[in-house]
Amino acid sequence: MESIEHRPWWNGLLDVAGPPDTDPTYADLVGSRVVVDTDLPGTDPDGPPVTLVVSGGAGQVAGPAALAARRGVPLRAVRVTLRDPADLRGNARRVVAAVEAARVEGALADDVVVAVGMPDAEPGADWCAAVDEVAALELAVSLPVDGADPLRVAAWLEAVLDRETPLTVVGGHPLSVLGAVRRAFDGEGAVEVAGALTGRPAHAVTGMDETALLGVRRWLRGVETGPDGPAVYATALADLGVRG
Structure with a gap:
């Protein structure tokens, strides 16, 4: 697999949920298609790699992953959501x-x-302890950006990046997320990070050169979008003049 450092910073960022867009002009933007484990038996092995969403608890990781291997479905990622808000650290373990x-x-x-x-919760002691467990095994975290308070997202990003932990996000404009992660990594305040999420997407990356944005991709592994995500992202990149 070609490393991020040898690709443009915008390539392969999107994890697309829903019916895949077959327009070949968007192929370089898509890193994976999002598939719930219950839909895996009917998933076409051809096409982009899969981000497999585990619908149950931790005990259901091995089975769907093994099924994907047997069916020849290429896996890029597996996402398992913590479902015990009363004991996030124990759930993470x-x-x-x-x-x-x-x-x-x-x-x-x-x-x-x-x-x-x-979960969409304040990053208190138990929330951060769960991230510690994830970071100890060098896994990634997935943050539910859609509908979340931007200031809370900024606090999540600070907590995750302080632990040098890679992340994926669900929702948000890809350029806005890229800018927010870069600002959080650079130690900017919560207001500035939240502003990148809520302002015009192009403004979120204004002043950031290719090196800075490639640096973001080391930590930001994917942004989940709907079926129209590639078209929206492509339009924004064209407006920036970085992709025709």
């Missing part, structure tokens, strides 16, 4: 244990990104 077991069994390849979905 169970996910980490399940991922380790799936890898030992050979059901889950080492190069598949595992993103642990965090």
